[in-house]
Amino acid sequence: MKPITEYSDYRTYMRDFYEERKRVSYFTWREFASLAGFVSPTYLKLVCDGGTRLSKPGIAKVARAMGLEGFDYTYFGLLVKFGNAKSAAEKEAALRELEQEARLNKIRIVDAEAFHYYETPACPIVRELAPIMPGAAPGEIAASIRNKTSALDVQDALQFLVKAGFLVKTGKGTYKQTEKSVKGSKEAIPLAIRSMNREMAGLAVQSIDTDSPDERNITGVTMGIDEAAYARIVETINDCRKKIINIARECENINQVYRVNLQLFPLSDKVNNRVVKKETSNEQD
Template sequence: MKEIVEYTDYRKYIQDYYDERKRCSAFSWQEFARNAGFSSAVFLKYVCEGKKNLSIGSAGSVANAMGLAGYEQAYFVLMVSYAHAKSDKAKRAAFEERCALAKAHKVHVLGDEEFDYFKSWKNSVIRELAPHMPGAKPLEIAKACKPKITAAEVSETLDFLVKAKLLKKDRNGNYHQTDKAIKMAPVEAVPLAARDLQRQMGEFAILSLNLPLSERVMSGYTLGLTSRAFERIKKETEDYYRRVVAIATEDDETEQVYRLNVQLFPMSERLGTGKKCVSSKEDKNEKGCL
């Protein structure tokens, strides 16, 4: 069975624990539930199936039943707390507390670096800028950013990117990307951090409306869609992103760092089936896709 810090879903951890015990003995859901103090013989089975939720109050008892102690027990309780969190802020706090707990015991949490990377726009922008500004000091890189940031923020970001192995520094003090592109890891908390990044970039997109048309590409469509059409457009968008990344990575040189946002989201409640697909385009003086 994997180390507990490799899990983000407490249900999966409970299921793997049960499967491991079952493989080696005549362990049953009834025995498991009894050890954890539940009267229902199938309660934990239903928890694993998503039919029931484990409360934060009973998380410690389940952890004891699985033989967890010390930071492992605390980590399990934090996984349950994360699942119960109602807001992104609460989820973020539970995840960061989990990471801090693991780091205090010199254990790596899956998704930790990825989570930190997506928390701030500075990480992605400086990851693109620094390799194409050889010999530049942090202050020069800071002045090249939009919006402007401090030299101290650049230094902190560069240190993180090197530590996370997203940049490497050569003997001359110049930075190089370890990979051409970054793909989001399949960790529950990473998309949570990515939503923060998308909010930040969305705010910058609004500010960019003040730029001349020669420096930006924006337009928008309002569409009436069926579920089938939505899935097809979603697939087309994913394919489009892959083609864009392929084009962007053809050249080794960079002249300027850009952000590309493609957004498709509902503007009404679901009306039912069989609706005709219609569209209207706004901002006809501009070209491109938003």
Template sequence: MGKQSIDVFGYMNYRAYLHDFYREKKATGRGFSFRVFSRLAGLGSPNYLKLVMDGDRNLTAQMAERFADACGLKGESAAFFCELVGFNQAKDTVERTERFGRLTTFRKYRAAHQLELAQAAYYSNWYLPAIRELAARKDFSDDPAWVARNLLPVITVAEATMALEKLRELGLLVTNEAGRLVQGADLVTTGDETRLIHVRSFHRTMITRALEAIDQLPKEDREISSLTLCLGSAGLKRFKERIQRFQDELLDLSALESDPEQVIQINFQLFPLSQRRNEDDV
């Protein structure tokens, strides 16, 4: 098949890889076509590759192996491609998270996606965002022991050390001219392929923290309440927009704090408790 300039380990979507593979082969390989690829993959349909690239067809595990072979992928590269197919076609978050874990076992993937892995760590540990906010305190210390005992619940010194290193790596904590560790840039977001996994993991963790707060914290230190309402589609949209505007207002208010003392977590949860009305039943 010839040497490729594109690296499969640099991709988080196998269809994007196939698009780039085909484009490169068309540009450098004389007479390469969808029909030629189908012959290499042992396929009867001459345009199967195009259907997969366009998202009109998925790949089975066996077909993924054929595609990897037709692309000239061998060994770890072929195995990674097949895992990437499973990751992209996962049916739910649980399977998607499991598949993502398999991708991270490939050394070349870890080398190509260091920021991706750092972000995964950021969202999977509730105390990383908490420590970043804790740095807004005037008495903040970058001593891991100080950080560990000032979180609620407390964490280990080893966890605090790892968290501080990760926050520095992401540029979320930086050393200022006075030599103090302070908040740096906003979190750099990665592609949608994995961002949703990390964010959902973060939400689950923070919901767990909220459950623990019900039993562990006095009422005056928390605010946990709920409403059960019946809305139409337009009302649901208005409620979501109002929540988003309220979040922006709270962010603006937090920016006015002259002497922040305690890191807090605010969760917003809006979800259905019943099915939508079937219009055929009206």
């Protein structure tokens, strides 16, 4: 059975524990529940099938039944907290606790790299800047970043990027990008990207006030659409994003780091009655 740190879903871990015990001995859901001290013989199967959540008091019972102690016990409790979280904010908080606990115990967890990479703009910005500033000290790189970033932030980002394999150090103060992509679980990646999008959206707002129109392109369209039109627009945005990525890949004389935010979001609730088609409002600076 895999180490618990390779799991991001406590239900999957519990089911794997059950399957492993069943493989080597006669073991049933009834016995698992009894071992954990539950009256209902089907409760833990219901939990693993997603029919209900493991209760807070049940964490200690199940952990004891699975023989978890120390860090593994704590990690399991945080996995349950993450899996049972009802909001994105609660899930992010639980994921941060998981990462912090793993860091304190010097243990690498499956989602730590992804969440750390997307947690602040520093990592993706430094990943792009460092290779085009050979020999630059962390303070010099920090000074070239327009949002407030310290030399220590850059130094920490560089150390993480090299350790995680996103950059390779080729000499003193010189770095080369790798082809490694940011990977994580299906639960953690959307949360990490959501956190990054919030940060980058804030930088876009700052850019309106601090950067001249010659250096930025911020436009918007306010429009009335239906579900079919929404799907077509999303497809167009995805095609546009892919074209932009290809243009960036073809660039050979990189001298600056940019961010493209492609945003499409609702400004109203859905209206049931039919409305007359109106002209769209195009806003451009």
